[in-house]
Amino acid sequence: MNENDKMQILRDLLFEDDAIFIEKIAKRLERLEDSFNDNDKFTSKVDPIILHQLDEFKTSIPQTLGPTITAALKIEIKKNKDEVVDALYPVIGKMIKKYIAQEIRKLSESINRQLGFKEKIKSWFGKSKEKQAIVNELAAAHIEQVLLIEKESGLLKGSYSNLHTIDEEMISGMLTAIKSFAEDAFGQKGESLELIDYELYHIHLQSFSSYYVAVVLSGTYTLSAKDKLQDLIFDFYEDFTKKNEYKSLSSDRINTELAQNFRYASL
Template sequence: MSHPPDIPETDAGPAATPESEESLEVLRDILFRHYRERIAELEAELKRLETRLTDPQILSAIIAPALGNAIRQKIRDAREEMIEALYPIIGQTVVRAVSEAIRDLARTLDAQMRTSFNPMRAVRRVQARVSGVSSAEMLLRESLPFEVEEVFLIHRETGLLLWHISRDPEESADSDLIGGMLTAIRDFAQEAFGRGEEGQLDEIQYGDRRILIEAAQHAYLAVVVDGIEPPGFRAEMRERIITVDHTHEETLREYDGDPTPLQPVEQPLRSLITSAQPQELSPTQKRLLAGFAAVVLLCAAAFCAGGSYLWQTVRRTPTPAPVVIVPTPT
């Protein structure tokens, strides 16, 4: 009995059909759909990030808030480190600003030096020599701006405004309100910082303006100034308030709100404003300067006349004939 031939075994499975390929594709779509969607989202997110990183304006808008918060936090936590880190930049900026200010001041001084002769400036130069300072220092002091804008005389006990003088009355603020506020500020400073100590508030600064305060027994003087006061201005204020306090002591001690008896204080207080303005030469100073100029001119004229006369005399004097000495043989 014969057997059928053996069929060799192979690893190949049954041949794939179109229906099976379609089924596999559907299966792949079901299994990997979520991953494909996630990959697409990641690609879109990467494109957005790339756009933000490559656009300077968008990048600055994103980083600026976080960077500002980080800097503020760093300043709070390590102030000294931040100062040391920023000192080179800030130092150069400050040096540049100061240098520019000095150059501006030099231009101002040069412009003043190039102006026409000023008799008042000549008198001040003489005063500078007598005081032991140079004329440049005196000119530098003249270039510093200083102006007295308002003067307030205030009752010390009640805080009422006794007298008010302003450089420009039209632009002056409510003087009564300012007087009350100054009294409140002085009292607050005395209660808050003057416990057990002798002293009082003598200056208030706001921007470029300052309020200089000098007090006496019954009243105090508040002067609003702009700039740097010259030497002796404080002493002048102190002299004014002490004089007013002594002269009107009875009126100030029993002050009833009527400022009429204090009318005489107008002139001494107004002198604080006028003293800050450039003063013209007095008649005596003008006569002295005129005499000095006349003496200088007379000396110059005499020198020129003497020189001319000497020159004419030399020209008219005949030149002596030369003497010729002939040696003779002996």
């Protein structure tokens, strides 16, 4: 028996318990590695733990993160009032309009129920429906021009037009000057000029935080037409603020957006 054999026998005698323990560890590591490599086995062990942690996290959010999130939102809103107003104004405006429209509809239904049958007969046969339809079509309001104007500077950001005007930049500056003068002259805080009548045209002005929209109309500008126009403006501006949030849209792109929203609109 040589020296190596003697050393091996000595090791076996001295480290027999350690060898068994090391073999057990090796087998456990092998099983653990097998679990990591087998996606199904790994998922079956990890998923319940993750789901449990998520349930605890959802339960604790109102108490742990709620106050922090609320405080952070308040700070951001104070820092970025204009951006918040621009984002919320179209949404809130449409909500208010829907509520008012619903209340008016209820009032109209209530009045109609109280009208006598005799009055209804008179309204049905007292005039020609075809003639009235033609008159209404001829008198209806039509969108001739739309301008998106920067509120502070009066600079024209984009436009869509059926009219052949001399200089849209000059028109936007003129409208801004008239608007500012009227609002300063009356000094009513929080109120803005909404309508300018110019011979056969009406100019509707819809103010937002950073911009305002000027719409030139021909025909009869009724409350119904105003209601539809405001819906169009709110829809356009809400879409515009989303697309313009992280990068400044070019004038050509804004012109395209205005044309798509107002070209075929019916009031």
